[in-house]
Amino acid sequence: MMRFAVRRLLLLPPLLLAVSVVVFLILHLGPNDPAMSYLRLSQIPPTDEALAAAREFLGLNKPLLAQYVDWLTRALKLDFGLSYVTRRPVLDEIIYYLPATLNLAGISLVLTLVLSIPLGMWAALNRDRWPDHLTRGLAFFGVSMPNFWLAFLLVTVFSIWLGWLPPLGRGTPAHIVMPAVSLALMSTAINIRLIRASMLENLNSRSVLYARARGLKERTVVGVHVLKNSLIPVVTAIGMHAGELLGGAVVVENIFAWPGVGRFAVSAIYNRDYPVMQCFILFMVVIFVVCNLLVDICYAWLDPRIRLAGGENS
Amino acid sequence: MIEIRCLKPVAGVFFAFALCCFTIVPAWAAVKDTLVYSWSSNVGELNPHMYSPNQMFAQSMVYEPLVKFTEGGKVIPWLAEKWSVSPDGKVYTFFLRKGVVFSDGTPLQAPAVKKNFEAVLANKDRHKWLELVVQIDKVEAVDDLTFRLTMKNAYYPTLQELCLIRPLRFMSPAAMPEDGNTSRGIKKAVGSGPWVLAETRKGEFDLFERNEKYWGVKPKFKKLLIKVIPDPNTRAVAMETREIDLIHGAAGHGAGQLSLDAFDRFARDPKYITKVSQPLATRVLAVNSKRGPTADLAVRKAIQHTVNKAALVKAVFYSIETQADTLFSPDTPYSNLGLKPFGYDPALAAKLLDGAGWKQPAAGAIRVKGGAELSLDLCFVGNNAQQKAIAEVIQGDLKKVGIKVNLVGEEPDSNQNRQKTGEFSLIFNETWGAPYDPHSFCSSMRTPSHADYQAQLGLPMKAEIDAKIGEALLSIEEAKRQELYRFILTTLHDQAVYLPLTYMTGIIVHRQDLKGAQYGPTKFEIPFELIERQ
DSSP: OHHHHHHHHHHHHHHHHHHHHHHHHHHHHSSOOHHHHHHHHHTOOOOHHHHHHHHHHHTTTSOHHHHHHHHHHHHHTTOOOBOTTTOSBHHHHHHHHHHHHHHHHHHHHHHHHHHHHHHHHHHHHTTTSHHHHHHHHHHHHHHHSOHHHHHHHHIIIIIIISOOSOSSOSSSHHHHHHHHHHHHHHHHHHHHHHHHHHHHHHHTSHHHHHHHHTTOOHHHIIIIIIHHHHTHHHHHHHHHHHHHHHHHHHHHHHHTTOOSHHHHHHHHHHHTOHHHHHHHHHHHHHHHHHHHHHHHHHHHHHOHHHHHHTTOOO | OHHHHHHHHHHHHHHHHHHHHHTSOOTTSOOTTEEEEEESSOOOSOOTTOOTTSOHHHHHHHOOOSEEEEGGGEEEESSEEEEEEOTTSOEEEEEEOTTOBOTTSOBOOHHHHHHHHHHHHTTGGGGTTSHHHHHEEEEEEEETTEEEEEESSOOTTHHHHHTSSSSSOOOOGGGSOTTOOGGGOOSOOOOSSSEEEEEEETTTEEEEEEOTTOSSOOOSSSEEEEEEOOOHHHHHHHHHTTSOSEEEEEBSSTTOSBOHHHHHHHHHOTTEEEEEOSOOEEEEEEEOSSSGGGGSHHHHHHHHHHOOHHHHHHHHHTTSSEEOOSSSOTTSTTOOOOOOOOOOOHHHHHHHHHHTTOBOSSTTSOOEETTEEOEEEEEEETTOHHHHHHHHHHHHHHHTTTOEEEEEEEOHHHHHHHHHHTOOSEEEEEOOOTTTTTHHHHHHTTSTTSHHHHHHTTOTTHHHHHHHHHHHHHOOOHHHHHHHHHHHHHHHHHTTOEEEEEEEOEEEEEETTEEOOOOOSSTTOOOGGGOEEO
16 A cells, blocks of 8 residues: 555656646747746836846746756745746745635535535436436536536626625635535536446445345445445546646636635736746646545555555555 | 435535525625725735836825826926926926825925935836936935925926826835835835725735825725726626725726726616716827838828728727827827828728729729738737727728738737837737826837837838937927927828727726716826715
């Protein structure tokens, strides 16, 4: 188990290095000139002298490889430079806005699980009857509905027409309802289908047949044998949802003026604030990879077949 | 029944969550003594001598100028209750208002004014876009209430540029860093204006409180809460749900407070009071006189006659902006010259093009001359929906007379690079508005990094225009200055290097419970202090 976790952790640095190279190249080989962005955002007229000074100051005169090495050396010391817009260290800014995003994504994840597990079970236990059709319809709707569109519909109904919920900002629990629902819908829809399929597979397994033959109560069969096994794929799904929710937060945070890192990143992209874009992408990669790593470790812990397939025979 | 039992605890959790969410007292309801406004970002640390991320409207709430710009370009006494200018136009003596204090209680006297000027001059390179800073020779505190400013030359817009929101406004010396160098940051935002910055929560809001020590008319509201709302659609919702009391600023894309169609919707709803400001600046296309077919004056004139501005104003701007026929609106200083608009006349345009040798091989075809097509690049910022809509209208209009327009939508930086290098036939541009128009805008026409310079570069009289701009800025006789501006603006008009589209306006939206909301003399200031709840 330990060896499995260590092996996965060792893969992290080369992965991050590869991602950093790609991100760096995409941002620096694009048609834009970071020096021009810097001047525009600093409200300095882009005269030739000003551009030359900005290139010198930002180190853009050096060859690309040297620029990358400079950036990487500083990044290893967790120095990602200053935002062109706010003039504050980029990492400090991201860390400042992160709790609001984690708050939103966390609540959305809880909402996803709380809604999808019972609905998925309900659908599986009533296969081809109306509860199954209903949840299938709901799942179809959830997957097809873009989160920003749902967000606008929720705002129209619950804030403008009914006046029940605040349309923007953060503060009271009421503020999080619509952002969390908008964000959770798609993951919920996917999870319902996943749990349903997994439950159906387990309900038809031999172990369930034998359990029933042993005369166990239906409640025990479903609650212990079927549900426990059906939730293993959900653990993998949680890893995917963590990414989906953090990514989805970028859009939802803008609509609800939620002061999170997603909204900060959108304004950075809009402003072409290069240091922020670079750090944000890398940061998101770290979160994604770490979430998936945790999920893999949990999975290996829950299901010995994974550990064995991974080569750990002891 | 197994599924029902499993659902019970889950339903319980969900019910508790819902209950807790729905029973919250709405904290977003309007508070009587607080005015709630919104802006796309936080206002910044409010350093009076620096630029981004400090927001100009907020800097003007906290810091005050020596003299103030009012309607029609008139300059009135402010922190200086009077001033005198030496006969050679080089020495300005300001007599400061007695009893003015900063919000921390420090008296606002000549030594404090001098210290602020010195802080700006210490960072001269950063401010050299402003001719005033370049022209300052010496600053002196003659006594506690007398401040003397000596210029290198008689620079006539001195008073206008002292009105600007930045960099020449004054903070308490006690809030400056020990070495007096404010370019590296300040201890705290302490000014003498009607508002005091009380609290900032990044990404959420900035809270201002009334400056109880203010010497002038104190704000009617005790507090001013400025919420951070980046998205104009969210702002419209915030207005409908009473999250904010006021929308005040530019309409349209980008930094706009509200989309034009949302404003149109509010204007039709009797629950709201909506206002449109006087012209604040001009939206123009710079036409390149150096490169491609637009180097030909006949082509430039034909473009002027072909674009149907009246239809553009109606279709794209819902008539919220008005049609512009000259580079500066006639109420801009030195700009009421009676210039004759080109007028919408596609037949005349076709005649001009024919006369210049641009022949149409067949009806509806692109015109050619010497084997070259009459094809123009209209450059705009790709994700600016408003520029794109305008560009498409112009493309359609010009096609009618046989001019092909290629729409070049790009990243903001690439677009700015084109302005700098002159790689465009037509490119979007805006004048800077009061108090910069016309002098600062004209002054920038001499800088190669501006689209104006590049657009004018092919004019045979470019050198003369630049020389006259320099002369106008340093002239001390009003009549002579007017004549110089007459030459500059008439030449630019006749040479058709600008296609004026609309006079940009600002918008105001609030509910019936507010009164006193109005536009200031410049687009950068919001007179919050005049607003009250009925």
